[in-house]
Amino acid sequence: MIGAGGAGLRAAVAATERGLSVGVVTKSLLGKAHTVMAEGGIAASLGNVDPEDGWQTHFKDTMKSGKFINNWRMAEIFAKEAPDRVYELEQWGALFNRTPEGKISQRPFGAHTYRRLCHVGDRTGLELIRTMQEKVLATDTKVYMETTVTRLFQNDEGRVVGALAYTRETGKFIHFKAKAVVMATGGWGRIFKVTSNSWEGTGDGVMLAYHAGAELVDMEMMQFHPTGMVWPPGVRGLLVTEGVRGEGGLLKNSEGDRYMGNYDEERMELSSRDVVARANYTEVKEGRGSPHGGVYLDITHLGYDKIIQKLPTMHEQFLKLADIDISKEPMEVFPTVHYTMGGIKIDPETAASNVPGLFAAGEVAGGLHGANRLGGNSLSDLLVFGRRAGEGAAEYVKSNGYSTDIPESAVEEEKKRMLDPLQKQGEGENPYHLQQELQEVMMEHANLMRTGDSLKEGLGKVLALKDRLPNMKASGSTLFNPGWHAVQDVNNLVTISEVILRTALERTERRGAQWRLDFDGPDDDLGRVNFIVKEDAQGEVGIEKRDIPPMPEHLRRLFDENQDMSGGEKTGKESQF
Amino acid sequence: MSDRTNITDIAEMAHAPAYNDDAANTGETRTLQIFRGDGEGGSLVPYEIELIEGMVVLDAVLKIQAEQAGDLAVRWNCKAAHCGSCSAEINGKPKLLCKSRVEEYDGQEIKVMPLQAFPVVKDLVSDVSWNYGVSAQIQPFNPGKEQAPFTMYEEDVERLYEPKKCIECFMCQDVCHVLRTHHKHPEFAGPRFFVRTQWLEMHPMDENNRLQFLKEGRGGVQYCNITKCCSEVCPVDIHITDNSIIPLKERVADEYYDPAKWLMRKIRGNRRNGSANGNGGTRASHKRAEIRTNG
Numbered sequence: 001m002i003g004a005g006g007a008g009l010r011a012a013v014a015a016t017e018r019g020l021s022v023g024v025v026t027k028s029l030l031g032k033a034h035t036v037m038a039e040g041g042i043a044a045s046l047g048n049v050d051p052e053d054g055w056q057t058h059f060k061d062t063m064k065s066g067k068f069i070n071n072w073r074m075a076e077i078f079a080k081e082a083p084d085r086v087y088e089l090e091q092w093g094a095l096f097n098r099t100p101e102g103k104i105s106q107r108p109f110g111a112h113t114y115r116r117l118c119h120v121g122d123r124t125g126l127e128l129i130r131t132m133q134e135k136v137l138a139t140d141t142k143v144y145m146e147t148t149v150t151r152l153f154q155n156d157e158g159r160v161v162g163a164l165a166y167t168r169e170t171g172k173f174i175h176f177k178a179k180a181v182v183m184a185t186g187g188w189g190r191i192f193k194v195t196s197n198s199w200e201g202t203g204d205g206v207m208l209a210y211h212a213g214a215e216l217v218d219m220e221m222m223q224f225h226p227t228g229m230v231w232p233p234g235v236r237g238l239l240v241t242e243g244v245r246g247e248g249g250l251l252k253n254s255e256g257d258r259y260m261g262n263y264d265e266e267r268m269e270l271s272s273r274d275v276v277a278r279a280n281y282t283e284v285k286e287g288r289g290s291p292h293g294g295v296y297l298d299i300t301h302l303g304y305d306k307i308i309q310k311l312p313t314m315h316e317q318f319l320k321l322a323d324i325d326i327s328k329e330p331m332e333v334f335p336t337v338h339y340t341m342g343g344i345k346i347d348p349e350t351a352a353s354n355v356p357g358l359f360a361a362g363e364v365a366g367g368l369h370g371a372n373r374l375g376g377n378s379l380s381d382l383l384v385f386g387r388r389a390g391e392g393a394a395e396y397v398k399s400n401g402y403s404t405d406i407p408e409s410a411v412e413e414e415k416k417r418m419l420d421p422l423q424k425q426g427e428g429e430n431p432y433h434l435q436q437e438l439q440e441v442m443m444e445h446a447n448l449m450r451t452g453d454s455l456k457e458g459l460g461k462v463l464a465l466k467d468r469l470p471n472m473k474a475s476g477s478t479l480f481n482p483g484w485h486a487v488q489d490v491n492n493l494v495t496i497s498e499v500i501l502r503t504a505l506e507r508t509e510r511r512g513a514q515w516r517l518d519f520d521g522p523d524d525d526l527g528r529v530n531f532i533v534k535e536d537a538q539g540e541v542g543i544e545k546r547d548i549p550p551m552p553e554h555l556r557r558l559f560d561e562n563q564d565m566s567g568g569e570k571t572g573k574e575s576q577f
Numbered sequence: 578m579s580d581r582t583n584i585t586d587i588a589e590m591a592h593a594p595a596y597n598d599d600a601a602n603t604g605e606t607r608t609l610q611i612f613r614g615d616g617e618g619g620s621l622v623p624y625e626i627e628l629i630e631g632m633v634v635l636d637a638v639l640k641i642q643a644e645q646a647g648d649l650a651v652r653w654n655c656k657a658a659h660c661g662s663c664s665a666e667i668n669g670k671p672k673l674l675c676k677s678r679v680e681e682y683d684g685q686e687i688k689v690m691p692l693q694a695f696p697v698v699k700d701l702v703s704d705v706s707w708n709y710g711v712s713a714q715i716q717p718f719n720p721g722k723e724q725a726p727f728t729m730y731e732e733d734v735e736r737l738y739e740p741k742k743c744i745e746c747f748m749c750q751d752v753c754h755v756l757r758t759h760h761k762h763p764e765f766a767g768p769r770f771f772v773r774t775q776w777l778e779m780h781p782m783d784e785n786n787r788l789q790f791l792k793e794g795r796g797g798v799q800y801c802n803i804t805k806c807c808s809e810v811c812p813v814d815i816h817i818t819d820n821s822i823i824p825l826k827e828r829v830a831d832e833y834y835d836p837a838k839w840l841m842r843k844i845r846g847n848r849r850n851g852s853a854n855g856n857g858g859t860r861a862s863h864k865r866a867e868i869r870t871n872g
Binding site for chain 2: 028029030031032033034036037046087088090091092093095097098100101102103104120121123125126127130134135137138143145169194198199200231232233234235238239281285313316317320321322430431432433436443444445447448449450451454474475476477479480481482483484486517518
């Protein structure tokens, strides 16, 4: 398992339970993965608060929010299995807030029809990761902490048979021999300057898979969370949980106007994330922003006691970092890069990629969320497909017998590539500065509103940066050397950025997170396709437009006859601005 | 176009509103003394940086890393005080670097050192892997034959929320003199793991008994003489001494020093404290994960 967030740990448990020898490799310490940052809750149709809820409604909400380019089979499996994964967490010691009847409490969240998010205050991700961590610690699984994988090894048949990694502490290389690899490395928010992602979100896994020949899907779809902090500069982009709006938080502009009615009259603040993000962006862009370039998110009416009970982390975060008491004053917020809907294309049943022996789950995998992810769906995604990936990998290993040996020269070549930046003589490029330049380019050209011209300009800039990558240099030794680690990160980030810009140029429409200002609305033809990316024989980005298979009757009939299934919101002002 | 918006310049709309970074520059500079070295030794090195409004010490360290010392080692993840990665010592006190504003230290020096209760790896990074080994030795949650979903009421579980807030920054471990001064690492679990043991022991569905671990095993709760240093440094305000350690000490005292219980134990073996459906002294077997921080 590469990655020790919710998906990697759940996969490890699944594979260990099937008798496999499992190792988990993580760039950080155990329990620090980005899962810990999830605040609002985990979406599952338990129906504890709204008994009308069921998998069908969760499925429909997920497909609608994803504008119907989601993999419908993934969404179906997901909606059906999410409740069991939540109960399983409880079985393993996770504790959620309770209803008066003694059941798991569920809170409302953006674009979920019913109250569906199981939560514990605003630290649900911490509860999930700690539960999984302690579960894994009680098994035979080996955990390799602070270890970074740099390349997947494949045998002559193209099967993945292991990986090379280095330990961050000493820089010592480890050649992992593995009959199957589960990629669970999360997303790549760090290509943007303003992001809620930690340093880890550098897309290592998606690039490892891409270079091994894996197909990627929906790479143009980056989620901007509507509410990130804006001040002070050091915390810009830091997440303000959707739970604030779930608990009744109101968005207002500098004129004191509760403007969401102009964008989604029905759902207001609890509209889907893409809609609220664009609304916040537009208010600021049109001059109705706060002093630090945000909009106001006001929860003061909830009162101090309720805020401390339901949103304690937010209260502390603003008080400590921004000198704001959110029980007395509104917060200033602005969209922040949060999540990558796209990623490695997987088989919904087994989480297998097209590369034999390579599986993927969680944020690094694509397909479930389509053009826009619903809040709370990521945590249940981690568990549902983490488990399936672990089981899929176990079945694959049991039914395939082959050697994991590869020529020593391949290992040596990769070590040499990794060490090269440390051995460079003379002047070289500072990887930190290259990353900053890249982040500026992506902020400017691939933000939540896009145009063809701007994307093309951005692509030109990214390709120019790509030419400079071989010049990167790191000083110091291999001993815990972040500058050296950054070289590898930047190599990945630049290629991912190129992929995003190229696919964003292909999707010439407005759909979910992909909002092309130079096109009027959704394009029905594009609503029936995914853009699939695969490295071509020359090592260049290959893009294929691939039809989405038609939804089977038993799923199709869940939607009203009159429902617009093209994924566009053709009525209402939101789609027009 | 909606009636609210009149975007004439599409390209302009596609550009995110620019923040004025310069406005946040205070025009002042600040010097931080940062430990550079490894397990063999090292020294405090001064770095001067431009001060930015609202800056936290982690911002300053990362700025130094990007501009002056690319190989400066520091551990961090979320930068929001949720993950507990960036714990280090500022002026001798354990702190989350992401939560410590530079301006808090106006008029003082800022000396940043790695956690001292654990071996130094490099610069601001200590080897905290010992903690994960201890964690693996605590019997995990065990609801016996009960299957989730559980029926548990808010009043049954509300006291568990506090210990479950722990972000594993290990600052309580760092400041605890049993570990820091007396180096009782082999026989003392430390405050972090009393916090964990507390919620496990108080969970209404759990059937394991960890009192033997606390008293006779490597828990070593008796070493704590309740100086409350741990509670003072906890970044998520867990009242470690009052709400975790003292209740556990009381349970141990009840179990081991109550004459009636002592007699019962002699006759019937260990049982879950206060539970009629204990499992007669058997301990759930659990395997230990192997934890490695390096190859």
